[in-house]
Amino acid sequence: MIRVMLVDDQELLRAGFRMVLGAQPDIEVVAEAADGARALEVLRDVEVDVVLMDVRMPAMDGVEATRRIAGGSQDGPxxxxLTTFDLDEYAFAAIRAGAxxxxxxDVPTADLITAIRSVHxxxxVVAPTTLKRLLGRFAAQLPxxxxxxxxxxxxxxxxxxxMVARGLSNTEIAAGLEVxxxxxxxxxxxxxxxxxxRDRAQVVVYAYESGLVVPSHQPNG
Incomplete structure (x- = not known):
């Protein structure tokens, strides 16, 4: 079973995710929290594989909570x-923090479930369409x-x-390179x-920050 924790200050959203994920035979929602600080407290007592993390929350936001979770053991969750388009800069910061x-x-249910399994x-998981919008707007502004x-x-x-920076999976890369x-x-x-x-997500960040890929989505050189 994939043990999931929901971290979001909106109770209705947590209830919706809990219902959707609870219907999966290999996923179990084992914990919830309304902010990052409470999430860190719960994680001390509950074994979790994947944390679904909102970005903007009271007490401690998702970026700081992600930094603290990712800064622990590599075997940790x-x-x-999960964010909305107008908060993409915070999501990008969270990836740099270790998400x-x-x-x-509003991701389709099937894509969310696939993402949880992939992360586990x-x-x-770096959704190509989301990545293009994110980097087209923010990459040039990153320090x-x-x-x-x-x-x-x-x-x-x-x-x-x-190829990773373009959002291709290992399977797609293997097919493209014929290996x-x-x-x-x-x-x-x-x-x-x-x-x-650290991981695939940071490869994408590196590719844009280093200029190997530019916001117009074309490789540099």
Whole structure:
């Protein structure tokens, strides 16, 4: 069973998610919280695999809560951000804080369930349509911290990085490159190690912040 925690200050939304997820044979809602601070308290006592996290909440917002959750053990729960379009900048900040991905709150039920399963399996979820809107509006405004150089990447690793940045899954990348999916995972693992990145979501952030991909969605160079 995938143990899920719902963190949202709107009780009706939590009730709706609880009903939808409770109907799945492999998902169980084991905890809820109305803000980030309460979520951290609950996580001390309840084992959770995936946290569905709102962004703007009282007491402690989803960005700070995500930073604290992701800053713990690597075996801890994965955070999946759910947001509305007008709060995308907060969702982006949450990904930089360590969230495994983000979706809009009006995501189709099937996509939400698939995202939870993917995150639980260790993948990251970056919805391509949402990503385009996010980065087209905010990427150019993000502060450029010192980033590891992509010069150490091999041509194939760079190719995999760019495909991940476009929102392609490992299966789609494998098909496009005509290699085994295990080979794609190996290349992606090396990209993560060389660029000192945590997960797939941070690969996407890196690609845009470093200029390898620009907000017009075209690779640079």
């Amino acid at each position: 994965k955070v999946l951000i 495994a991905g983000f979706l809009l709150k 399996a260790g993948d990251a 450029a911290d010192e980033l590891p150089s992509a010069a150490e990447l091999t041509p194939r690793e760079r190719e995999v990085l760019l 085994a999916e295990a080979t794609v995972k190996t290349h992606l693992g090396r990209v993560l190690a060389k660029l000192q990145l």
